Amino acid sequence: MFVLTILLLIAAVVLFLVGRGRSEAGWKIGSALSAVGGVLAGAFACVYVVSAYEVGVPVTFGKVGTPLTSGIHFKSPFTDVTSFTTRPVDLNLYDKDVVEVRSSQGGVLYADVTIKWAVVPAKSVALYRLAGSQEAIQERLVVPDSREIIRNVFAKHTSEEGYVSAREQIGSEIESLVKERLAPRGIDVTTVNLRNVKPSDKLQDQIDKKIQQEQATERAVEAARTAKAEAERKRIEAEGTARANKILEKSLSDKVLYNQCLEAYKEAAKANPVYAVPCGTDSNGTPVIVDGTKN
Incomplete structure (x- = not known):
């Protein structure tokens, strides 16, 4: 002008x-x-x-x-x-800008992350001296620091934790560290959203094989548990039968058998002609009641 x-x-x-x-x-x-x-x-x-x-x-x-x-x-x-x-700006690290990370086991994963950041007005002069423009602040400060922190956090966790079990914990840790790193420079990070974590093809094959092995192990353990339970059931059943036989053997004395035969004779004699056949452990053994009206 x-x-x-x-x-x-x-x-x-x-x-x-x-x-x-x-x-x-x-x-x-x-x-x-x-x-x-x-x-x-x-x-x-x-x-x-x-x-x-x-x-x-x-x-x-x-x-x-x-x-x-x-x-x-x-x-x-x-x-x-x-x-x-001074409004929050979205930094989207996905597609061609996706962050490639490695787990503590060396597995390769790809993390999609969105970071919302804004310039603190009181620190604008310092940011101008560091970068010179809004775009330069993002490219020279926000992007490299965020990528470094994301990689460092994933490197402390296993592939399974990064992919499935500890996603929320990892996201919270990344957000805390990014805020801590950029706040002194005058950059206010409002949100860090770990949107998606995708394993590499090689790591996905390893995860699938591990899942299959774990499932096979679980099936084998369950089969062994079932077999053991069935064997225990049969053992208890056999012991119960043996104890019952011992009790029955002790209770069936000659006197008991004799009294039972007498009771049976009385009942048979009430309705039908019968005759008695002596039997037992001796010549005077317990009689057997026979119904003479039937062939």
């Missing part, structure tokens, strides 16, 4: 000098218009508007000034202002 002001003023002077010795009024009008345009351009060059949710860093002849907050500001025409947004 300041360069435009100088050019318009020079044009006004040239037009005035050329048209001074001529009778045409066009030269004078052109000179006047150029002069007015130069003055307006100069006025605009001394005004700078900082938008809402932005902070401006003024630089005059290489000297960095005090940050400019949202609103209208008057400045020297020789002052350049670099603006930084």
Whole structure:
């Protein structure tokens, strides 16, 4: 804008000098218009508007000034202002920017991460000195530090933890460390979202084989447990049968058998003609009741 002001003023002077010795009024009008345009351009060059949710860093002849907050500001025409947004910016590390990490076992995984970060207005001057622009802050500070932390955290966990069991814990640890690393530099990290973790093809094959082995082991353990339980059941059943036989053997004495035969004889004699056959352990043994009416 300041360069435009100088050019318009020079044009006004040239037009005035050329048209001074001529009778045409066009030269004078052109000179006047150029002069007015130069003055307006100069006025605009001394005004700078900082938008809402932005902070401006003024630089005059290489000297960095005090940050400019949202609103209208008057400045020297020789002052350049670099603006930084204070709203959260999404840094998406996926697809071609996905983070390749290695577990503590050496397995390769690919982590998709989204980081929301914003410039702290009070630290905008320091960030300008470190990077120079909004894009440079992300490329020189946020991206490399975040990638380093993500790799370091995954390196402390096994492939299975990184892929399945400890995803939430890993995400929380990454968020805490990224915030801790970038906060002193004036970068406010609001959220770190570990969106997805995908194993490499080789690691996926290893995981599938391990799962199959674990399933086979579980089936073998279950089969052994079932066989052991069945063997224990049969042992208990056999012991119970043996104890019952011993009790029965002790209880079936000659006197008991004799009394049972007498009771049976009485019952049979009430309804049908019967005859008795002596039997037992001796000649006077217990009689056997036989129904004579049946063949």
